[in-house]
Amino acid sequence: MKFRFCGDGDCPDWVLAGIHSNLSVLNTAQLKEVAECVVKCIILGTDVPENHIRKIFGITKGSMDTPKAAFACIRFLLVSAARFNTDSAVLGIELQQLGLPREHTTVMCQVLDSYVRQIRTKLHQSSLTINELRSITSNIPNNTIDCVQIRLDIKNEIVNGVPRQITHEVNINRTDIPVLLKELKIVRSIMNGYDYGSNCSEEK
Numbered sequence: 310m311k312f313r314f315c316g317d318g319d320c321p322d323w324v325l326a327g328i329h330s331n332l333s334v335l336n337t338a339q340l341k342e343v344a345e346c347v348v349k350c351i352i353l354g355t356d357v358p359e360n361h362i363r364k365i366f367g368i369t370k371g372s373m374d375t376p377k378a379a380f381a382c383i384r385f386l387l388v389s390a391a392r393f394n395t396d397s398a399v400l401g402i403e404l405q406q407l408g409l410p411r412e413h414t415t416v417m418c419q420v421l422d423s424y425v426r427q428i429r430t431k432l433h434q435s436s437l438t439i440n441e442l443r444s445i446t447s448n449i450p451n452n453t454i455d456c457v458q459i460r461l462d463i464k465n466e467i468v469n470g471v472p473r474q475i476t477h478e479v480n481i482n483r484t485d486i487p488v489l490l491k492e493l494k495i496v497r498s499i500m501n502g503y504d505y506g507s508n509c510s511e512e513k
Contacts, residue, residue, distance in 0.1 A: 310406070312403045312406075312407075313393060313395045313399050313400075313403060314386065314389050314390040314393055314395040314399070314400050314403055315389060315393070316389070316392075316393045317393075320407060321385070323382075324382055324385050324386070325407060325408075327378050327379060327381065327382030328382060328404070328407050328408055329408055330375075330378070331375055331378050331379035331382055332379055332382060332383070332409060332413060333408070333409060333410060333413065335379070335413070337412050337413060337415075337416050339365055339366075340383075340413055340416050340417070341416045341419075341420065342365050343362070343365055343376075343379060343380065343383060344383050344387070344416065344417060344420040345420060346358065346361060346362065346365070346380075347380055347383045347384050347387065348387065348420060348427075348428065350384075351384060351387065351388065351428055351431055352424070352427050352428065352431050354431070356473060356474070357377060357380050359373060359376075362376040362377075362380060363376065366379075383417075386400075386404070386417060387417075387420065387421060387424075388428065388432065391421070391425050391429050391432060392429075392432060397418040397419075397421050397422045397425075398418070400417065400418055400421060401414045401415070401417070401418045404417060440463055440466050441463065441464040442461065442462070442463060442464075443462045443463065443464045443474075444461075444462045445459060445460070445461055445462075446459075446460045446462075447459050447460065448460075450480065453480070455482055455483045455484070456480050456481070456482060456483065457480070457481050457482075457483055457486060458478055458479070458480050458481075459478070459479045459480075459481060460476060460477070460478050461476065461477045461478075461479070462474070462475075462476050463475045463476070463477065
């Protein structure tokens with residue numbers, strides 16, 4: 310089955326599972342509170358507020374898998390509906406088709422109606438900032454021979470449907486560093502020589 314909020318495509322399996330396993334088990338008050346928390350994180354570009362989410366779900370310690378799954382599912386529903394210009398009435402029908410109770414669907418539609426403009430504004434502002442490289446550092450790891458460790462700090466790397474700040478560490482042989490540097494300079498030269506604004510104007 311195709312869904313408008315998915316861009317006339319299939320609903321991802323993990324979202325369908327989240328609707329049944331994580332959203333349907335919440336009461337409507339909890340769902341509204343989580344959904345509004347999700348919206349705030351989308352608009353501000355912040356990470357999941359674990360302490361607040363734990364309080365909503367009544368979890369004092371232990372795994373955060375269920376709350377984070379619910380958070381990611383709601384984020385996908387709201388962002389996708391906003392991205393594909395899905396009317397709340399259409400979203401409501403499609404969510405019920407996917408098994409979300411009617412009362413819960415009403416809450417999701419109310420949240421979308423209240424914040425859809427702000428979500429779209431944020432999507433427009435951050436459309437080219439997914440997997441944004443923030444910094445690169447390097448060091449020589451202990452107990453290694455002729456090896457350099459490069460640390461890449463990435464902003465807004467999508468993990469389970471939620472943007473996070475992630476650090477990746479890569480070990481590279483010292484002899485490969487000059488080759489890598491040369492290739493990166495070639496890439497930068499190509500990018501600097503591409504007049505994106507001019508090309509966009511020509512295409513129009």
